[in-house]
Amino acid sequence: MKSIIENINKIFDHRVRLGIMSALMVNDYVDFNSLKELLGVTDGNLASHLKSLEKEKYIHIHKEFIGKKPNTKYSSTKLGTLEFKKHINALEQLIKGRL
């Protein structure tokens, strides 16, 4: 049981960060505005959660320009994908264990 708890990742224990990672799991890239709409959060809120995921090296940031407009895209790193999978497994086992 203890190992399950260890696999619950504190970083993902927030609605917005969980949402960001979920979207990045199933897409190669997701841009800032799409994430914003998907999760229904403000620019500042999203930016701060993205920053904390980046600090953990769970996501990559790709800055590019579409014409003159800056467009920032995000993708999950190998580490991020691995950690998120562990987190989901832990969640599932916790639920199974307690039902």
Place this chain on the structure above:
Amino acid sequence: MESEILINFVFQSTFIMTEKDYLKDISDIKDIMNKSTRFLSLSGMSGILAGIYALIGAFIGHQLLSGYGGYGDGTNLMPLVILEVIILTVAFVIALLSVVTAFILTRKQARKNNEKIWTPVSKQLLLNFLIPMVTGGIFVLLLIYRGYYGLIAPATLIFYGLALVNASKYTFSWVKYLGVMEILLGLLAFVFLGNGLLFWALGFGVLHIVYGALMHFKKEE
């Protein structure tokens, strides 16, 4: 076991959650994975309407053909090629009308669902739909150019089916089954050559109405 978990929770006090929160987390994850990869504002009603247009079109085509048959004694009012062109024009107008209807109703549905119509996902959906469709369109134009009129119905059904299967990854997964049915009808139309209008009525008319209705009423629930 129970107490061990609780103790652990207290130690790692930043994330005291209840079971319900975990369940909610899992359902949120699934929801976001779905929403970020699938465009779900397609309108069932547009399928029903497209089906009705197609049946009307097939009826007009049938009337034209049987009217033509009445002059089968060599005193036909117009050459066969002209008749083919008229029928193809009717088919084209019906297709255009269906696309416009689908676009208007989908935009309406997207507004209702609070979903944008032009997203990376809907762009992927359109691109994946259009690659087989445009290929099929060019192929059919070449068939007409070469005079293979009989192959038009099988080809349109097959390419349309392939387009649906290809696009289904980016929307409701049942679209794939509609696509497979269209492909099968297209192949059958090839086997029973000369019944193009009937297979068009089945594929673009009946199937669209059936799937459109299924989807429309599923959403109502």
